[in-house]
Amino acid sequence: MPPMMCDFCKSRPARARVTQREDNGELTRFYACRECANALSYGVISIASAMESGAKVQAAPAEAVEESGGETTCPACGLSYKAFRESMKFGCGRAMGRSGELPALLSQVQAGRHVGKVPPRIRSVLDLEKGIADLRAQIKAAVGREDFARAAQLRDKVRGLERRRDEALAGRRGASTPPKGERQDESPPLTRGEGGDSG
Amino acid sequence: MTLLSDGDFTRCPWLANANGSPFQVVSSRIRLARNLEGHPFSHWAGPRDLSAVAAAVREAVARCSMLSDCEIIPVDKLDEADRLFLAERQLISRELAAGGAERLVIVRRDQRLSLMVNEEDHLRIQCLSPGLALRETWREVNDLDDQLEHYLPYAFHPRWGYLTACPTNTGTGIRCSVMLHLPALVMIKKVNRLLSAVQKLGMTVRGTGGEGTEITGNLFQISNQQTLGVSEVQEVEQLEELVKRLIDWEEEALGQLQKEARSLIEDKIWRAYGILQHARTISSLESNELLSALRLGVRLGIVTNVSVEALNQVMICSGPGHLQKIAGTHLEPAQRDAMRAEFIRERIPLN
Numbered sequence: 001m002p003p004m005m006c007d008f009c010k011s012r013p014a015r016a017r018v019t020q021r022e023d024n025g026e027l028t029r030f031y032a033c034r035e036c037a038n039a040l041s042y043g044v045i046s047i048a049s050a051m052e053s054g055a056k057v058q059a060a061p062a063e064a065v066e067e068s069g070g071e072t073t074c075p076a077c078g079l080s081y082k083a084f085r086e087s088m089k090f091g092c093g094r095a096m097g098r099s100g101e102l103p104a105l106l107s108q109v110q111a112g113r114h115v116g117k118v119p120p121r122i123r124s125v126l127d128l129e130k131g132i133a134d135l136r137a138q139i140k141a142a143v144g145r146e147d148f149a150r151a152a153q154l155r156d157k158v159r160g161l162e163r164r165r166d167e168a169l170a171g172r173r174g175a176s177t178p179p180k181g182e183r184q185d186e187s188p189p190l191t192r193g194e195g196g197d198s199g
Numbered sequence: 200m201t202l203l204s205d206g207d208f209t210r211c212p213w214l215a216n217a218n219g220s221p222f223q224v225v226s227s228r229i230r231l232a233r234n235l236e237g238h239p240f241s242h243w244a245g246p247r248d249l250s251a252v253a254a255a256v257r258e259a260v261a262r263c264s265m266l267s268d269c270e271i272i273p274v275d276k277l278d279e280a281d282r283l284f285l286a287e288r289q290l291i292s293r294e295l296a297a298g299g300a301e302r303l304v305i306v307r308r309d310q311r312l313s314l315m316v317n318e319e320d321h322l323r324i325q326c327l328s329p330g331l332a333l334r335e336t337w338r339e340v341n342d343l344d345d346q347l348e349h350y351l352p353y354a355f356h357p358r359w360g361y362l363t364a365c366p367t368n369t370g371t372g373i374r375c376s377v378m379l380h381l382p383a384l385v386m387i388k389k390v391n392r393l394l395s396a397v398q399k400l401g402m403t404v405r406g407t408g409g410e411g412t413e414i415t416g417n418l419f420q421i422s423n424q425q426t427l428g429v430s431e432v433q434e435v436e437q438l439e440e441l442v443k444r445l446i447d448w449e450e451e452a453l454g455q456l457q458k459e460a461r462s463l464i465e466d467k468i469w470r471a472y473g474i475l476q477h478a479r480t481i482s483s484l485e486s487n488e489l490l491s492a493l494r495l496g497v498r499l500g501i502v503t504n505v506s507v508e509a510l511n512q513v514m515i516c517s518g519p520g521h522l523q524k525i526a527g528t529h530l531e532p533a534q535r536d537a538m539r540a541e542f543i544r545e546r547i548p549l550n
Contacts (some may be wrong), residue, residue: 026398089319091243093234093354093362112428115359116371117341118347122355 004085008035121168128165132158202306203281204271208524209542211288211328211515213310215508220330222498223446225418225511228289229336229435230325232363232372233352236380240364243316249301254319256314259350261307265312265343265399274302280529283384283520283531289327294318312343319364320372322347329511331442333375333435341431360427367424375438376422378407379445381454382495385417386464393419393445400441401425409489416487421445430526457499468496475547480536483518486543490514493547504548 007030013030041102074080079091118126135158142151214226234240235255238248260266274282275290276297280297291304295318303316308375322346326340354362360370368374384390397404405420406412421442423434456464471492474481481489494510496502515521517539523530526538 003439039384048271079239087242087363088366090362090366091240092242093236094436110366110370110425110427112370113358114356114370115428116360116373116426116430117344118357119347119355120345122353126357133481169350 005030007031009033105147125165125168128161128168132161135161202310203272203316203524210512210520211310211414212480214329214511214515217328217330217332217508220332221365221443221446222507223327223380223449224331224442225328225380226337227328227375228325229333229334229340229375230323231319231340232361232374233324233344233347233351234362234364234369235321235323236271236352236354237475238321240319242319242364243319244317248302249317251370253301253303253316256303256305256316256322260314261346262350263343263346265346266305266307266314268308269312272304272306274298274304275300280520280523281516284524285520286483287515287518287520290325291315292318292323312339315544318369320399322351329508331377331439333377333439337375337435340400350404355525368545370425371429371434372426373431373434374422375434376405376420377438377442378496379419379421379442379447379449380415380417380491381419381445382491383449383456384399386444386456386528387452387474389448390454393448396444397421397441400437402441415484416491418487418491418501453498464495464499465501468492468499472502472547473495475543476549478532481540481543482536483539486512486539490543509546513543517542518529 002047006012006014012033015033074091074094076094077092135154139151139154139158142148142154214238217224217226225484235252238244238252241249241252244252257271258268260271261486272285272502274295276287277298281385282291282298285291285304286293290306290310290313293314295302295304295315295536299317301317303314304315305316307313311327313325313327315325323345324340326336328336356362361368361372362367363372365459381390381393394404401424403424404414405422406414407416407418407420422439423429423438429437471489475486475489475493490510490513491507493502494507497505497510516525519530519532519535522535522538522542525542530538
C-alpha cells in the first residue's frame with residue numbers, strides 16, 4: 001500500500017490533516033504534506049489556489065491545520081497511525097469510535113453504514129436508549145408547559161429504563177471489558193482532532 | 200474417533216449429499232468475522248490477550264448446544280500434513296495455518312460448522328454445505344453466531360456494525376462464497392463476460408484455495424466483497440442470483456459447444472478418462488484439469504458410472520495433505536504423485 005499523498009502538491013506524502021468548514025456547516029478534510037500545511041496555515045497559499053489543478057471544493061479559509069503523522073498512536077491499543085496505514089488493519093475496536101479519521105479511511109474502502117444484523121443484546125440496549133431519549137424529550141416538553149407532576153412521573157420511567165439498560169450492559173460485560181462510561185461508541189479518537197461523524 | 204488421528208481421510212463429510220443442487224455448483228460457504236470487546240485484534244494482540252480470547256471462546260463453545268459434539272485443535276501443535284489437510288477441507292485459512300500460540304480451530308463432528316480462533320479476527324465462524332445452499336448455510340451460521348453472542352461480548356458499533364481488523368470486513372463481517380465448475384465458459388473463452396458481471400455486482404472471483412490462489416480445474420470461487428451498507432440476507436440473495444445467471448450462461452455455452460465441436464469435446468472427455476484410469480503418477484494440477492473434463496462427461500451423460508459427488512470427493516481427498524494423512528507419513532512430491540494416481544484409479548472405475 002503506497003503512502004497517502006498530499007492533496008495539494010500531490011508529490012509528497014501527507015503528514016497533516018486540514019479541516020475546512022463548508023457553508024452548510026459540514027466539514028471537509030484534506031491531507032497535506034508538512035510543507036503545504038505550513039504554507040496553508042500562514043496564508044502563503046489558499047486551499048483554492050492549492051487545489052487549482054483539480055479543485056473540487058469551495059474556497060474557504062482553513063479552520064485548522066493539525067499534525068497527525070508519525071507519532072500518533074491509539075490510546076487504547078498503542079497501534080501507530082503509520083503502522084495502520086502500512087498494514088491497513090485496525091489494532092482494536094476503538095479505532096471506530098468518535099474519531100472521524102478512521103471512518104473516513106474506512107469510507108475509502110467501503111461506503112455506507114451498517115444495515116445488517118445487530119447482536120440481540122446490543123439491540124435491546126439500543127432500544128432502551130431510544131426509549132430513554134424519547135422520554136427525555138417528553139420531560140422537556142412537560143417542563144416547558146410547567147406540568148411538573150408529569151415531568152416527575154416521566155423521570156421515574158427514565159430511571160427504570162436506565163437501570164434496565166445498565167443491567168443489559170453488565171450482562172454483556174466480560175472480565176476484561178472496559179469499565180462503564182468507556183463503551184465502544186464513546187471511545188477517544190485514535191488521532192488528535194475534533195470528534196466528528198460518529199453515529 | 201478424532202479428525203486428525205483416526206478419521207476417514209478418504210471422504211470429506213461436509214461434501215456429501217448435495218441432492219437436487221445445480222450440477223455446476225460444488226459447494227457453498229459462509230463465514231462471519233467477529234471480535235471480542237476489550238481486546239486488541241489478534242494480529243496486534245499480545246500473548247495475554249490472545250490467551251484470554253482463546254479461553255473465552257473455549258468457555259462459550261462448551262455452552263453452545265450447536266457445538267456439543269466438536270473437537271478443539273490448537274494449530275501450533277500440528278505438523279505440516281495436518282495443516283495442509285485442514286486447509287484442503289477449507290477448515291483453516293492459510294493465515295491460521297501459519298500458526299502461533301493460542302490459534303485454535305474448532306470443528307463440529309460433521310465438519311459443516313467450524314470456528315477459527317485468533318486468526319486475523321478473534322473469531323471466524325464458518326458453515327460449509329455441498330451444492331448451492333446459501334440460505335440454509337446462512338441460517339445455520341447465524342444461529343451459531345446467536346448462541347456464541349450469548350456468551351461472548353462482540354465488538355460492535357451501531358453505525359459501523361461488527362468491528363473487524365480489516366476494513367474490508369467491517370459491517371456484517373460476512374463472506375458468502377460459492378464454488379462453481381464452469382468448463383464450457385472457459386472453452387468458448389467467455390470468462391471475461393463472467394468476470395465483468397461479477398465485478399459489476401461488487402463480488403469477486405478466486406481460485407479453489409481461497410484468496411490469492413489460481414483457478415484450476417475450471418473451478419471458480421465467487422464471493423461477496425461488500426460488508427457495509429448491505430445486509431446479510433441481501434448478500435445471500437445477490438450471490439444466489441448471480442450464481443443462477445452464471446449457470447444459465449454455462450448451459451448456453453455448453454449448448455453451443457455441443458453444436459459446433461461435439462467430437463472435440465467427447466475426445467477431451469475420453470482422453471481424460473483414459474489417463475485417470477491408467478496413469479501411474481499424476482500431479483494435482485493435472486488431475487484437477489482431467490477431473491474437470493470427466494465432470495463435464497458426467498454432465499453430458501457420456502460418463503455414466505461415476506457420480507459428481509465421487510468426483511468432488513476425489514478432488515479434495517487427493518490433495519497433498521490428504522494423501523499424507525492416508526499414508527500416515529510424510530511423502531515427497533514424487534511419492535505423492537504416484538499415490539495420487541493409485542488413489543484416483545481406485546475411485547474411477549473402468550467404463
